[in-house]
Amino acid sequence: MARVTGRPNIVLLSLMLAALLAWWGLPSVSVAPNRIVSGSAYLAPEVAGVGLAALACLPMVAVMGLAWRPSRTRLAMALALVVLMLTALPLWLSLAALRLIDPTSPGARMGIGPGPWVLLFVLLLALIELRTRLGLSRRLGWGLLAVPLGSLGVCLMRWLSPLALWQEYQGRREAFESALGEHLLLVGVAVGVSLVIGVLVALAMRRWPAAQRAGFGVLNFLQTIPSIALFGLLLAPLAWLSSEVAWLAALGVSGIGWAPALLALVGYSLLPMVRNTYVALEGVDPTVIDAARGMGMSHGQVFRQVRLPLALPVILEGIRITTVQAIGLTAVAALIGAGGLGTFIFQGLGQAAMDLVLLGALPILFMALGVDAVLGALGERLRPGGTP
Amino acid sequence: MSEARSWGRQRALCHWATPFAWLVLLLALTLGMEALEGGFRLLEPDSREIIYTRADFLVLLGRHLLMVGTAGILAIGLGVGAAIAVTRPGGRDFLPLVSQLASMGQTFPPVAVLALAVPVLGFGTVPVIVALLLYGLLPIVRNTLVGIEGIDAGVREAARGMGMTGGQILRQVELPLAAPVILAGIRTSVTINIATAAIGATVGASNLGDPIISGIVNGNTAYVVQGAVLIGLLALTVDSLFAKLMPTRG
Numbered sequence: 001m002a003r004v005t006g007r008p009n010i011v012l013l014s015l016m017l018a019a020l021l022a023w024w025g026l027p028s029v030s031v032a033p034n035r036i037v038s039g040s041a042y043l044a045p046e047v048a049g050v051g052l053a054a055l056a057c058l059p060m061v062a063v064m065g066l067a068w069r070p071s072r073t074r075l076a077m078a079l080a081l082v083v084l085m086l087t088a089l090p091l092w093l094s095l096a097a098l099r100l101i102d103p104t105s106p107g108a109r110m111g112i113g114p115g116p117w118v119l120l121f122v123l124l125l126a127l128i129e130l131r132t133r134l135g136l137s138r139r140l141g142w143g144l145l146a147v148p149l150g151s152l153g154v155c156l157m158r159w160l161s162p163l164a165l166w167q168e169y170q171g172r173r174e175a176f177e178s179a180l181g182e183h184l185l186l187v188g189v190a191v192g193v194s195l196v197i198g199v200l201v202a203l204a205m206r207r208w209p210a211a212q213r214a215g216f217g218v219l220n221f222l223q224t225i226p227s228i229a230l231f232g233l234l235l236a237p238l239a240w241l242s243s244e245v246a247w248l249a250a251l252g253v254s255g256i257g258w259a260p261a262l263l264a265l266v267g268y269s270l271l272p273m274v275r276n277t278y279v280a281l282e283g284v285d286p287t288v289i290d291a292a293r294g295m296g297m298s299h300g301q302v303f304r305q306v307r308l309p310l311a312l313p314v315i316l317e318g319i320r321i322t323t324v325q326a327i328g329l330t331a332v333a334a335l336i337g338a339g340g341l342g343t344f345i346f347q348g349l350g351q352a353a354m355d356l357v358l359l360g361a362l363p364i365l366f367m368a369l370g371v372d373a374v375l376g377a378l379g380e381r382l383r384p385g386g387t388p
Numbered sequence: 389m390s391e392a393r394s395w396g397r398q399r400a401l402c403h404w405a406t407p408f409a410w411l412v413l414l415l416a417l418t419l420g421m422e423a424l425e426g427g428f429r430l431l432e433p434d435s436r437e438i439i440y441t442r443a444d445f446l447v448l449l450g451r452h453l454l455m456v457g458t459a460g461i462l463a464i465g466l467g468v469g470a471a472i473a474v475t476r477p478g479g480r481d482f483l484p485l486v487s488q489l490a491s492m493g494q495t496f497p498p499v500a501v502l503a504l505a506v507p508v509l510g511f512g513t514v515p516v517i518v519a520l521l522l523y524g525l526l527p528i529v530r531n532t533l534v535g536i537e538g539i540d541a542g543v544r545e546a547a548r549g550m551g552m553t554g555g556q557i558l559r560q561v562e563l564p565l566a567a568p569v570i571l572a573g574i575r576t577s578v579t580i581n582i583a584t585a586a587i588g589a590t591v592g593a594s595n596l597g598d599p600i601i602s603g604i605v606n607g608n609t610a611y612v613v614q615g616a617v618l619i620g621l622l623a624l625t626v627d628s629l630f631a632k633l634m635p636t637r638g
Contacts, residue, residue, distance in 0.1 A: 010481045114508065125485060128492075132484045224627045225620045226583030232600050232616030235609050236431050255609065328497025332587060335604055345503045349590050354507035361503040365496060372495045 011129050012067035012078065016060045019122045023057065027113035029096045032164075034107040041113055047096045056092070059085050063126070072134065079130040079144070086123050086148035089116060094159035101162040109164040111355065142373060164355040165362075172359070176344075180363065183340035186258065186333065187326045190265035194322060197266070198273030199315075205278055212278075219271040227264065227329050231336045234260035261338035265329055269322040276318025280311035313383040320375035327368045331360070407632055410625040417621065418445045421614060428610040440599040440611045445618060452595035452622065455513065455588070456581050459520035463577055466521075467528030468570065472558065475536045483533075490530040498523055498584040506591050516588035523584065524577040531573025535566025568634060575630040582623045586615075596622065 028047050032039030045053040059081045066074040066081075093112065101108050131141040160166055169176055205212040222230075239255025242248050253259040284307050292306045334342025344360030347353075417424075421439055428438045473479040474486045501523045502516070509515035539562060547561045563570075589597025596619045603611030 011485055117508075125489070128488055129485045132488065221624070224579060224623050226586055226623050228583065228586045228597060228600055229616035229619040229623070232603070232612040233620065235612055239609065256604075324495055324497075328499055331497060331499040335587075335590075335601070342499065345499065346590055349503070349506065352511070357503050357506060361500040364500045365504075368495050368497055368500070369492075372492075 007070075009067040009070045009075075009129075009133070012070075012126060013064055015122050015126045015129070016064045016067070019060050019119055019126075020057060022115050022118035022122065023053070023060070026115035026118060028115045029093065029100065029113050030111040031100045032109055032111065033105060034109070039109075039111055042096070042100065044115065047092075047099060056088070070133075075130055075134055079127070079134065082123055082126045082130060083144050083147055086120070086127070086145070087151040089120060089123075089148070090152040090155035090160070092116070093163070094155045097159055097162050108162055109167050110162045111164045138373070139377060165358050168353070168355045168359045172344075176359065179339060179341050179343055179360075182338070183327075183330050183342075183364075183367075186261060186265065186330045186338065186340060187323060190262055190269055190326050190330075191319065191323050193262075194266045194269035194273045195319060198270055198318070199277050201270070201274045202277035202281060205274070206281060215274065216271075219274060222267045223271045227268065227332045228335065230264045230267065231260055231333060234263055235336065238263075256337040258338050260336055261330070261333035265326050265333070268329055269326055272321040272325065273318045276321070277311070277315050280314030280318075281307060283314065284310045313379045316375060316379040316382060320372060320379065323371045323375065324368050327364060327371065331364050403632060407625055407628040410621060410628055414449075414618065414621040414625050417618060418449050421445055428613070431613065432608055432610040435608050435610065437608070438610050440602070440614050442602070443594065443598065445596075445614075448594070448596045448598060449618065449622065451513075451593075452582070452585055452597075452619075455517055455520065455585050455593065455595060456578060459517050459524055459581055459585075460574070460578050462521050463524035463528055464574055467525045467573075467577075468532050470525075471529045471532035471536065475533065476554070486529065487533050490526050490533065493523075493526040494530065496523070498580055499587055502584060502587060502591065511592035513588075513593045516585065516591060516593040520581045520584060520588070524581050527573040527576040527580075528570070529573075531569045531576075532566065535569030536562050538569070539565050571630070571634060575627065575634075578630070579623060579627055582619065582626060586619050 023044055026043075027041035028044045030039035030041045044056070047053070063078045063081050066078040070078075093110075093116065097110050101110055127141065127144065131138075131144075156163070156166060161170075201215060205215055225233075235255040238253060238260050242254045242259075288306060288310065289302060292302045297305065330338070330340045331342035331345060334340050334346055341360045341364050345357050345364075346360075348356030348358075348360065425438050432438060470486065474483045502519045505515055505519035505522070509518055543561060543565070544557060547557045552560065585593070585595055586597030586600065589595055589601045596615055599611045599615030600619075601615075603609060603613075603615065
């Protein structure tokens with residue numbers, strides 16, 4: 001995939017053209033005197049003058065120039081420029097905050113306009129494109145993002161306090177932390193429980209092949225039912241159970257809350273978990289097993305020392321799919337009072353407070369991407385012959 | 389294709405039995421929810437209203453189908469089109485980016501996508517359709533790419549050797565061979581969207597999610613169960629329909 005040709009790189013050219021359009025045509029920030037009033041939008045030249053706005057276009061034009069006759073060195077330079085632009089984005093927002101927000105009015109807040117969001121998206125696409133063309137590892141790609149993230153951190157600490165998203169966070173610091181904890185706990189417990197059950201079910205399916213068809217049938221059926229419907233359907237039986245069985249009620253089981261959420265999460269998690277574990281254990285080359293037997297290994301030894309290690313990457317893939325899925329489903333569980341970051345999403349939607357929605361949605365997004373990246377890299381490392 | 393169709397006709401009766409059974413159950417419950425009032429009374433003995441009456445269930449079902457259907461048809465057109473475009477010589481430069489984007493985008497939780505769409509697009513039915521469309525694109529693009537890229541180079545070579553043009557190869561060789569994988573992508577896309585559309589009820593789109601949300605807000609379990617049962621049945625009907633359309637079990 002690391003094809004570097006002398007032809008113009010059309011992808012980069014179109015991405016940078018889109019970046020230029022977004023920069024000049026879309027509002028950069030919006031400023032509101034308080035939380036209730038909707039803000040007034042400012043274009044990039046209105047924030048810092050035409051001169052500075054034009055200066056900011058230089059790296060975009062430079063990347064277009066480099067993409068016109070690409071070579072390895074030029075693409076590497078373009079990559080550096082893209083990282084530079086990503087790093088400069090929070091600084092730009094800081095500048096806007098310093099210029100547009102009246103420091104004497106404490107309620108004033110700044111929202112990020114569509115311009116920077118589109119720019120961020122386009123620059124990330126350019127980063128992915130350049131990383132692929134240069135054949136850099138995925139890990140290096142994530143590593144490159146450390147610089148812009150550092151810049152964002154510094155800006156948030158020093159200048160970006162009027163940012164509406166940041167203010168929503170500051171106002172709910174404790175609620176946010178406990179919601180994050182609940183979210184992680186629900187996901188962790190659901191994935192842990194379904195891993196244990198999933199491995200047991202997969203082992204049972206290997207022993208009794210008749211159970212396999214029925215088992216996958218049930219799990220496929222469960223996976224088809226929309227999450228919101230499953231949460232809803234669990235309300236009634238669990239409410240009934242907790243009213244009939246005293247010790248369940250004492251445990252905190254009720255129609256709403258963590259109990260139906262956890263049950264539904266485990267139900268959804270089982271299919272990918274069982275499928276991957278089953279396929280992984282079945283997929284081990286039989287000649288390897290024969291060789292291990294031939295060496296005098298017992299059944300248990302073959303399983304523990306040969307089959308399981310060889311199956312591990314595929315099982316890990318199952319854990320990855322399950323975890324990413326559970327992170328998203330837990331957000332929906334907020335609807336039935338299970339807590340978690342989804343609470344902010346639905347509160348924000350109810351109050352039409354978009355920054356509150358973002359406060360819930362962005363961490364969920366980052367969590368999903370982070371888990372995907374970390375577990376994906378781990379699976380790659382465990383794969384026989386994979387890059388260590 | 390014709391072979392699959394005649395095979396389908398031969399076993400039509402038992403072949404379509406499962407989706408048909410789900411469909412009958414779905415329609416029966418949609419039209420006759422009032423008949424079950426006694427049952428729901430057990431769930432909510434204290435509530436005055438037992439059956440959700442703010443809108444007809446048939447209307448809600450229709451709106452739900454309309455939203456998912458519109459988004460689905462647009463997503464199929466755009467997704468398959470985009471995947472075809474980037475596998476042609478002219479658009480090949482975009483292939484690595486598009487395929488990475490499609491696989492990475494599927495990591496995004498649908499709720500987060502819906503939530504992020506609202507600040508940009510606003511409340512209501514159209515923004516939800518746009519969000520469903522964007523999210524539904526990813527599995528379709530990805531599977532179409534996998535399907536077309538997975539075709540043995542020799543097959544394409546043979547078709548070219550027979551004097552087929554690029555368009556003929558696409559229509560008569562590539563798309564038919566990739567069809568099962570593409571269909572699997574459409575199935576994933578539509579199944580996810582049926583669920584996500586229901587959550588769209590929280591952002592002002594009226595559909596089968598309405599009774600659920602309204603039930604949760606008002607603490608009326610009967611409403612929640614009514615909405616949940618209908619959405620579940622809709623998902624099962626559509627999914628079993630797709631399962632029967634698949635040439636092979638997958």
